[in-house]
Amino acid sequence: MTVGGVTGPEGPSSRGWQLTSAYTAAVVAGVVLLALGVLGGRADLALIGVPGLLAAAWARSGRPGLAGDTAEATAEDAEPRGTLQEPEGSAAAGELTATLRVDPGAADVVHLRIGAAGHRTTEVTLRTAPHPTPHPTPPSHPAPARDVPLRLSSVRTGPQDTFAIDLRGSLRATWEQEPVQVGSTRRLVLPAAAPLGRLPLPQRLRGLTGPHSSRRLGDGAELRDIHPFTPGDRLRRIDWRTTARRSPDLDTLYVRRTYATAEATAVLVVDSRDDVGPDLHTWRGYGTLRVDEPTSLDLARHAAASIARALVEGGDRVGLEDLARRRRPLPPAAGRRHLRRVVHGLALAHPKDRASVHRVRPPQVPADAIVYLFTTVLDDEPLHLVRTWRTKGHPVVVIDTLPDVHPVTENHLRIAWRIARLEREDRLAALTGEGVPVVRWAGSERDQATIRFETLARAAERHVPGRTGTP
Template sequence: MTFGTTPRDAAQVRQVRQDTDPVWRRTPTGAIGLGTGVVVLAVGLLVGRADVALLGVPLVLGAAWTGRPGAPGARVATRETTVRLTTADGPVVPGTLAAVLEVDPPGEAETLQVRVAAPGHRTVDLVVAAAPRRLDLRLATVRTGPQPTFVADARGYGPGGATAEDPIRVGAPESLVLPATMPLGRVPLPSRLRGLTGPHVSRRLGDGGDLRDVHPFTPGDRLRRIDWRTTARRSPDLDELYVRRTYSTAEATTILVLDSRDDVGPDLRTWRGHGARRIDEPTSLDLARHAAASVAKAVVDAGDRVGLEDLGRRRRPLPAAGGRRQLRRLQHGLAMTSPLGSPQRRLRPPQLPADAIVYLFSTLLDDESLHLVRTWREEGHRVVVVDTLPAVRPVAEEHLRIAWRVTSMERDDRIAQMAAEGVLVVPWTGTERSRARARFEAKVRADERHHAAPVRLSGTTGAHR
């Protein structure tokens, strides 16, 4: 069974159909069956073979049955197939598209054909017995942000497939695909830690788990800190009390800076804004969203605070906070980022919290990223640059090859300057997430070996544990 006519939207079908127009039409299947039956019956009669003639009788009777006054196709059906395609209920799974297809065929239908398509994916056809059905649609995608979803065609068939109704097409609304995350190992921390509580051990006195020393009791010490064994050993008459002093804990603040001023793919021909990008290839912004979400998850899992800043839009940034709720906010904020007009130079870099580490996710295609990195380093921030430019495919056009060669050399010079100034540059390219994770962790380990410096706290110095 195939869709013999061009599908129309459900609203369009209801608008153009009049009360006297047939919803059901005869298909070539009925005509072929009738013609075959007549030929077989005639051949059997001509050659005097009753057994051959009897083979054509069922075909002729079937065609006559479907053409009876009460059969679909001989009259206007009571109603048409009802098709609804809505967004799936429940929590949104990052990296997936989900929808619900509800089909309710009329009583005249014997079978039902459903065809579901999605951009960049294979079309799926399903033929089932006519009955109200609810189908859950789900697929994985490497693209993030607002994405087109499913398009469904439905058509009912009468007995034997001799008649069929006009196909009806419905489309699901655009869906917001959240960036998926993958587990990372250790992530770089800022050179200074702030706060009185957190997951990291500092060199400052306070409430913590690591023992610093045993000290005589002084005003301000808590009674629960008294070490009675040491007191009994050093002062049997209890003339003096001794307390256990510990190191306090501190937290790290991470700011994710997403460069959404451009969104380019592996095909150079699409960089000029012409031509469609492949739906199965992630763009630079897709890679940036995925990398930023992964870093955010690692920071949240470590108990630290993380915030988000978008270079492409002049809007209030997402302030740094911790917890799973903050991670969901970050994923939604990352999915909503998109290029807005022509890239504009910022008069000043975004204002960041003091003693925060900065992760810049950029394609490094202009000098703006180098200017921002230098400004942040002058302010005392530690900066990690994540290169999100996808692997560019070679092209046949000579002018595009020359343009890309010049652009890539300028880009390599920026990366070399950042590395010479002590900035950690991590590539995040390719479609295989395991390779991106391995490159990230290898770069972090190398940076820790060659730039091992003590973590400083506000006003004090010490080693980070």
């Protein structure tokens, strides 16, 4: 799908051709040499300037698109054009690709300046391929279009600016086109999901079917007890060995009762009010975030996508809530299609003005659902949310998404970060003291997140009788 084109100050239009500085230098040099030769009586000096003037006159008469060249060619048709073609749909994290199609028109050389946010600018010069004929390429038969592959590497996710390209064509080093822009676009980069093992689940499971053994009586694989036969029990549940041992005369039949299977419900709550990087200089909105360093929101998207994928693959239901956006949340559901909706919603999460996103009430969570909160814990709002959810009986797991902060040399920044870090450590200590598990998802500690989740899942199983929680 074509998503870019040649644009100017007033949209797509012809910018025209103009003479180059080489032409001006040739004319000036020829006039000066001819004048010096005439005034000084130096015929040889005057003859040196004549070829330059003749070449300039010949080059000027060959302006691209003149009616004298061909009746079919126009100035607009002779101008080089560029079209940026990007793949349809959203892009995956890590690498963005596109193709720039260059139509050289009457130009024999096309100059490109390719840039992107956070990357160095690259300049490329394309010499157009000659027309496959034994004679030079006439203006009525322009060179074929050229495809230039483009590739952009970045660990950032969400809406991202792609390639910004300036294009300029030249002909015989005499005529050049004014630079035009190939429109830059924004693409939605989806977060990637890391493989995870077992995850903590809620204590009560309300689903009618699923991969986990619930605490209520029903059809399942885990044995609950042996009970005398009652009306409503299925005949295939009769345990004949127990019946023969306890009631040799078959006066009473005994059946094997099991725990019912069910599915868990989890709600992913992304605190997208903050999007801070490792560099403290960019926390106030100044400077440019590096494309090779993930921000806190990038880490939150990656962690949430990983947890959502593990839950959906285990047969559980997952919902999504964004603290910075006042819109209808994504209700819990299961399936691959719903997982794509969750990942797409994570990619759309972005910070807004704090004054406009203050919540009077915390997000509503379905009954008996576990909450995964992804936050930087830079203020007291996460503590209020966690305490409210726990008061209502919801287990909460906090995912710490603050990246590892780079050391700074400025005294005022060092003092400010020390105060913010101490306050943040106090909040994390308060959560840990209240029994809320905190999992770090940044730097080298991200690799230990899988082990931490496994430990939390095993600890939850020891306190919930009658349920294994095995995916």
